[in-house]
Amino acid sequence: MAQAKIGVIGGSGLYQMDALQDIEEVKLETPFGDPSDAFIIGTLEGTRVAFLARHGRNHHLMPTELPFRANIHAMKQLGVEYIISASAVGSLKEQVKPLDMVIPDQFIDRTRNRINTFFGNGIVAHIGFGDPVCEKLGDILYESISHLELDEVTPHRGGTYVCMEGPAFSTKAESYLYRSWGATVVGMTNLPEAKLAREAEIAYATLALVTDYDCWHDDHDSVTVDIVIEYLKKNAVNAQKVIKEAVRRINEKPPVSEAHSALKTAILTPLDKAPTETKEKLEVFLEKYL
Ligand SMILES: CSC[C@H]1O[C@H](OP(=O)(O)O)[C@H](O)[C@@H]1O
Numbered sequence: 121m122a123q124a125k126i127g128v129i130g131g132s133g134l135y136q137m138d139a140l141q142d143i144e145e146v147k148l149e150t151p152f153g154d155p156s157d158a159f160i161i162g163t164l165e166g167t168r169v170a171f172l173a174r175h176g177r178n179h180h181l182m183p184t185e186l187p188f189r190a191n192i193h194a195m196k197q198l199g200v201e202y203i204i205s206a207s208a209v210g211s212l213k214e215q216v217k218p219l220d221m222v223i224p225d226q227f228i229d230r231t232r233n234r235i236n237t238f239f240g241n242g243i244v245a246h247i248g249f250g251d252p253v254c255e256k257l258g259d260i261l262y263e264s265i266s267h268l269e270l271d272e273v274t275p276h277r278g279g280t281y282v283c284m285e286g287p288a289f290s291t292k293a294e295s296y297l298y299r300s301w302g303a304t305v306v307g308m309t310n311l312p313e314a315k316l317a318r319e320a321e322i323a324y325a326t327l328a329l330v331t332d333y334d335c336w337h338d339d340h341d342s343v344t345v346d347i348v349i350e351y352l353k354k355n356a357v358n359a360q361k362v363i364k365e366a367v368r369r370i371n372e373k374p375p376v377s378e379a380h381s382a383l384k385t386a387i388l389t390p391l392d393k394a395p396t397e398t399k400e401k402l403e404v405f406l407e408k409y410l
């Protein structure tokens with residue numbers, strides 16, 4: 121079975137990673153259905169990296185339709201310990217401009233239609249999620265962006281990512297509300313992914329790539345897919361440079377993340393009393409606790 125230490129989830133605009141070498145395409149099955157697409161596993165900076173196009177390589181899945189559980193389960197099967205999530209976002213702050221990159225450290229959940237736990241069916245677990253992003257991985261991403269000094273790109277460390285349901289973009293009232301909460305960016309995908317990654321004991325951090333000012337800004341047109349696409353191409357090129365540098369840094373000194381032991385204090389159900397079927401379904405996460 122193919123293995124990779126680092127996973128990359130590419131969002132809108134990032135459907136492949138050009139720098140991967142010795143690639144193999146791996147289709148994985150999971151107890152939670154099929155992942156968004158086949159994984160492309162290749163070598164980057166001397167380490168195996170598993171790339172997954174979040175919406176599929178032809179962008180055929182809406183945020184609500186994304187098989188988040190299958191994607192994260194498959195990452196775990198591959199032995200992934202770190203996930204870098206590259207995602208397009210709208211800015212909720214004047215000083216965060218299109219082409220900038222944000223490494224959020226908080227999320228607000230405005231989704232309604234997502235399943236964001238692997239647990240249930242006889243096994244109850246409550247993971248800690250006060251700090252939903254791996255701080256060390258976030259630092260590596262921020263340092264990588266800063267080190268590269270990319271044209272027209274200002275890095276922002278910290279900030280709150282509002283995860284909305286979509287697929288329609290926000291109303292102005294919603295956009296003003298998120299701004300009044302002090303949130304930094306808005307997107308539609310990262311919160312369920314971050315929760316499931318934490319349950320899977322995988323360190324997770326978001327590389328948020330700004331494409332627009334949503335619909336709150338008087339001097340900028342309200343977001344449309346055309347506006348987003350205008351920035352996606354440049355963002356995708358920049359994101360690949362950042363990911364390459366971050367992979368080099370992770371490989372040089374793999375950070376020990378609190379996420380790697382998140383289940384240690386989270387499972388309430390005595391596993392010797394739990395249904396065998398559920399234990400089997402969750403084996404890839406639970407094996408070290410059985
Ligand atoms: C194409 S604009 C809206 C779309 O883009 C973002 O996707 P991702 O997070 O996968 O980069 C946003 O969350 C929406 O899904």
Ligand SMILES: Nc1ncnc2[nH]cnc12
Nearest residue numbers: 208209210306307334343
């Ligand atoms: N303004 C926005 N709202 C939600 N998701 C986005 N992705 C990119 N821009 C966005």
